[in-house]
Amino acid sequence: MARILKILFFALIVKPLVLIVLGLNVKNRRNLPLSGPAVLAANHNSHLDTLVLMSLYPLSVIHKVRPVGAADYFFANRALAWFSRTVIGIIPLDRSGASKSIDDLFAAPAQALEQGDIVILFPEGSRGKAEQLSRVKKGVYYLVSRYAEAKIIPVAMRGLGRALPRGEALLVPFNCDVVIGEPLPECATSNEFVAELTTIYSDLLSQCLTKTE
Amino acid sequence: MPFDLHLGLPTHSWTAMVAVIGLLLLASLIFATKKHRSPQQDFTELGLRIQSWWWMIALLFAALAIGRTTAIVFFAFISFLALKEFLSITPTRLVDRRAVFWAYVSIPVQYYFVSIGWFGMFIIFIPIYMFLFLPMRMVLIGETSGFIRSAAVLQWGVMLTVFCLSHIAYLLVLPIKNADAGPVGLVLFVLFTTQFNDVCQYLWGKALGKHKIIPKVSPNKTWEGFLGGLVTTTISAGFLAPYLTPLSIKQGFAAGFIIACAGFIGDVVMSSVKRDLQIKDSGNLIPGHGGVLDRLDSLSYTAPLFFHFIYYFQY
Numbered sequence: 001m002a003r004i005l006k007i008l009f010f011a012l013i014v015k016p017l018v019l020i021v022l023g024l025n026v027k028n029r030r031n032l033p034l035s036g037p038a039v040l041a042a043n044h045n046s047h048l049d050t051l052v053l054m055s056l057y058p059l060s061v062i063h064k065v066r067p068v069g070a071a072d073y074f075f076a077n078r079a080l081a082w083f084s085r086t087v088i089g090i091i092p093l094d095r096s097g098a099s100k101s102i103d104d105l106f107a108a109p110a111q112a113l114e115q116g117d118i119v120i121l122f123p124e125g126s127r128g129k130a131e132q133l134s135r136v137k138k139g140v141y142y143l144v145s146r147y148a149e150a151k152i153i154p155v156a157m158r159g160l161g162r163a164l165p166r167g168e169a170l171l172v173p174f175n176c177d178v179v180i181g182e183p184l185p186e187c188a189t190s191n192e193f194v195a196e197l198t199t200i201y202s203d204l205l206s207q208c209l210t211k212t213e
Numbered sequence: 214m215p216f217d218l219h220l221g222l223p224t225h226s227w228t229a230m231v232a233v234i235g236l237l238l239l240a241s242l243i244f245a246t247k248k249h250r251s252p253q254q255d256f257t258e259l260g261l262r263i264q265s266w267w268w269m270i271a272l273l274f275a276a277l278a279i280g281r282t283t284a285i286v287f288f289a290f291i292s293f294l295a296l297k298e299f300l301s302i303t304p305t306r307l308v309d310r311r312a313v314f315w316a317y318v319s320i321p322v323q324y325y326f327v328s329i330g331w332f333g334m335f336i337i338f339i340p341i342y343m344f345l346f347l348p349m350r351m352v353l354i355g356e357t358s359g360f361i362r363s364a365a366v367l368q369w370g371v372m373l374t375v376f377c378l379s380h381i382a383y384l385l386v387l388p389i390k391n392a393d394a395g396p397v398g399l400v401l402f403v404l405f406t407t408q409f410n411d412v413c414q415y416l417w418g419k420a421l422g423k424h425k426i427i428p429k430v431s432p433n434k435t436w437e438g439f440l441g442g443l444v445t446t447t448i449s450a451g452f453l454a455p456y457l458t459p460l461s462i463k464q465g466f467a468a469g470f471i472i473a474c475a476g477f478i479g480d481v482v483m484s485s486v487k488r489d490l491q492i493k494d495s496g497n498l499i500p501g502h503g504g505v506l507d508r509l510d511s512l513s514y515t516a517p518l519f520f521h522f523i524y525y526f527q528y
Contacts, residue, residue: 023297025497130307162307172310173293173317175301175496209492211304 002086003063009087010054010062018055022048022163023175025209031180032056036064037113037150041140041184043201044122045130045161048171050088052160052178053120063089066112067120070095091119106143113143113150123197130161131212133201141193154181154197156204162212177208220278223395225456230274233405237266261501269499269508273404277397281385282328284400288382289324294505295374295513296320298496303366303486306359312350316371319343323379330386339376344368374506377513380520390459390527398457399523406453406469407515410446410476417441431484439477446473459527471522472515479514483507 018024033040040053050067057065071092074084084090091108099105109119121140128134144150159176181204187193219227244263248256276287300313319339326335348364384399391398418438426434450469454460460468483506487495496504 023294023301023496023498159301162310165307165310168310170311170314172314173297174313175298209494209496210301211490212307 002089005087006063006089007059011059014051015055018048018052021171021173022052022160023173024052024056025175025177026056027177027179027207029056029180031153031182033118033151033153034058034061036116036118037147038118039113039140039144039150039152040118040120040155041123041152041197042120042155042157043133043205044124044127045157046127046164046166048160048164048176049122049127049157050120052157052176053155054088056178057118061118064116065089065118065120066091066109068093068109068122070126072096102142103146106139106146109143110147113147119150127161127166130165131158132161133198133205136194136197136201138190138194140197141187141190152184154184154200154204155179156181156201156208158205158208158212159210175210177210179204179207221280222278222397223393225391225394226277226397226401229394229398229401229405229457230277233270233401234274237263237270240266258501263501265499265501277400281396284385284397285324285328285382288378289320291505291509292320292324292375292378293317294498295378295509296370298498298504298506299370299374300367302490302492302495303370304362305366306356306363308354308356309351309363309367311354312347312363312367315350316343316347316367316375319371320375323375324382327379327382327386332383335379335383339371343371347371373513374509377517378509380516381512384520384523387524387528391457394457402450402453402457402468403472403516403519404512406446406450406472406519407476407511409449410442410473411480411511413445414438414442414473414477417445427481430481430488434477434481442477443470443473446470446476458523460523464526468519468522471518475514475518476511479511482514483510 034057042049042053050069054062054065054067066089069084069090069092071094074090075081075092084092091112093109094105103110109121112119121143123136123140124134125137125139126134140152144152156179157176159174162172163174163176164171181200184193184196184200187196222230241263244256244259248254248260272287276284296316300316305313323335323338326338347367351360351364351367381400381403384403385396387396387399389395414434415438418433418435418441421437421441422433422435424436425432426436426439447466447469450472451462451466454465454468455462458465458468483495487493494503495506498504499508502508
């Protein structure tokens with residue numbers, strides 16, 4: 001049932017919205033992993049980021065694509081929690097600091113990876129300022145270092161922070177770029193990981209067509 | 214009955230559409246033979262280009278065949294795609310998004326005036342009302358740094374992609390003067406002549422091209438290509454005009470001349486925009502062609518100029 005709801009939601013609402021109202025310039029689509037376990041590590045500017053990334057997937061595998069989202073935001077009330085869990089398939093992440101350990105914090109996404117899911121994560125942690133890259137955090141590193149089989153695919157997006165930035169309700173149509181990178185090489189330390197990913201993001205962003213000031 | 218109907222289309226328009234599909238079939242056949250003869254060569258790009266042509270022609274002809282309203286909505290949608298692409302590649306400020314929203318609103322309004330055939334409003338709505346309104350909306354946002362540049366980009370985008378392109382749609386609501394071709398004939402004439410000119414300039418340039426015309430903007434454009442295209446297009450348009458439009462042969466030559474020159478200019482203007490932004494294509498919506506603007510560059514110049522030429526002489 002949940003799977004049908006998710007397919008209908010993406011087929012009837014998300015895909016037409018992304019294709020017609022937004023419009024994507026996808027670069028290196030062949031780098032997109034169609035089977036898990038894999039982590040899409042994308043930069044974050046807008047709520048649309050998640051929907052755009054999921055819309056790249058064919059409906060037949062969309063149930064395997066699971067975004068990680070802030071528990072305090074996407075599970076704030078019962079209706080929203082139902083929608084987030086059932087229709088989009090969000091894996092809640094506790095940002096309150098109540099988790100006792102890193103293992104505890106990443107238990108749910110780690111389990112998804114174990115099932116062979118494709119997990120979407122935003123290493124910046126939040127949307128931040130529109131169209132500006134915030135500091136990359138180490139979370140993804142800790143998650144994947146516990147689950148070495150999963151590859152990390154860096155994805156850079158631009159334009160969505162213009163279409164629907166934080167704190168705005170009016171969606172204004174803009175084309176946006178989605179540049180998909182090669183799988184990230186293995187990193188020995190979390191600092192190395194952060195440096196590597198930051199470099200890759202700026203390289204991928206330089207390949208975008210769209211411009212903002 | 215004044216004219217013979219095929220799918221509700223007047224004979225001449227119907228025949229022209231069949232001819233275009235014939236040309237496309239021919240292109241596909243030549244492509245298939247070439248691919249078969251030299252299998253080691255990479256034809257992916259050309260293949261995608263032809264495939265996209267099939268899609269574009271199919272959508273356009275379907276819209277034109279279904280009826281006037283559908284066709285007008287179709288052109289409005291093309292304007293939307295073009296404006297969106299223009300505003301995405303040119304640097305507008307993040308704070309301008311609400312002004313940009315109003316620029317989009319101009320599309321349904323402009324095409325509504327087209328659909329009811331209100332010529333006066335169609336011709337002044339964007340150059341007067343939107344022109345004055347958009348900067349005012351930007352003033353309300355209150356950010357003055359970068360104001361001039363942003364306002365200019367927005368105005369230019371709306372003029373080129375909404376006002377100029379909507380002239381194609383207005384051809385559909387002009388009174389019928391050539392019953393055998395109908396209103397669709399005018400649209401087919403300007404679209405075909407514009408694209409034909411693009412192809413001719415390319416082929417002449419490829420065959421004889423030596424003297425560069427504007428090397429800084431478009432290194433592949435030559436005088437030979439431009440003049441070859443100009444002559445071919447002018448002559449073909451002259452003979453095509455009495456069949457598809459109310460124009461005489463002589464007026465057809467003039468229309469062809471205007472379309473060939475304007476098409477060239479539209480092409481290099483859009484090339485300059487892309488060169489300034491250091492991009493090759495304006496998007497990747499149309500496989501093998503690039504973005505919508507890469508396909509509409511010439512048309513944004515030929516459509517209004519052809520429209521006003523025919524409007525002056527015939528209406």
